[in-house]
């Protein structure tokens with residue numbers, strides 16, 4: 192049973208919602224939750240308000256929470272169905288990190304430059320997620336794009352999304368198994384191949400250094416871009432740090448020294464858009480590295496002082 196105060200608060204919140212005062216309505220619902228933190232209806236109503244305020248992901252997550260608190264309310268399911276079908280949520284699903292390459296336009300130009308200058312036979316991506324960057328790459332090239340995803344639901348989503356692009360193959364495999372199996376099949380001979388390594392996500396299992404070992408041992412003319420990488424002389428770029436010895440930066444790549452890699456960093460972050468995640472581009476073949484060096488938005492990566 193509700194005590195008097197929450198009932199009155201509900202009336203006020205509903206009235207505010209009907210007047211279109213969504214921010215004020217959300218504040219009143221939040222106050223209801225401070226008194227009754229498990230109240231499914233308050234979570235549901237906050238979800239509706241957030242969704243209407245354009246926070247579509249938060250809105251859906253909130254209604255999910257309401258359903259975990261009370262899964263007998265038909266109206267909650269109806270709200271959820273409406274949200275999932277809404278074009279705003281469908282658009283969110285297609286661009287979860289705001290756009291391809293985290294909506295970073297400079298990074299998009301760098302990858303286009305890599306395609307133009309390396310003229311790859313095949314392109315490999317690890318970590319498909321919802322296929323946003325895969326779609327961008329596939330539309331920018333006639334080369335075949337192979338991409339792998341470990342999560343079965345993201346794999347299913349991306350497969351459906353990319354089904355009309357004839358130059359894309361989505362594979363449901365761990366990135367290391369994927370590279371071991373597909374690279375020898377589709378990166379044969381001395382044709383150049385591009386790699387976009389973006390399967391770092393799981394705090395317990397960081398596949399990156401193994402992925403790089405597999406690539407460089409098999410493809411002498413590989414050009415690799417790694418996302419979420421520390422650009423140590425430019426703090427405007429953010430990066431992944433999974434704890435001691437697992438910070439994505441140049442020292443982490445020390446085991447690659449035997450391949451004599453050339454490293455390139457993106458130009459200054461002040462010229463970048465979107466999420467501004469750092470990156471590095473690596474080539475081991477000297478002639479290919481010289482071509483990649485012509486991309487205006489790239490510069491040779493300086494070694495950090497400790498190395």
Ligand SMILES: C[S@@+](CC[C@H](N)C(=O)[O-])C[C@H]1O[C@@H](n2cnc3c(N)ncnc32)[C@H](O)[C@@H]1O
Pocket residue numbers: 288291292293317318319320321322323324325339340341342345364365366367389390391392393398
């Ligand atoms: C940062 S997201 C990738 C984003 C995507 N490349 C894009 O630009 O839109 C990382 C993805 O890698 C997947 N992943 C994590 N570990 C993996 C592994 N070992 N093998 C394959 N995929 C993995 C995750 O499930 C997640 O979907």
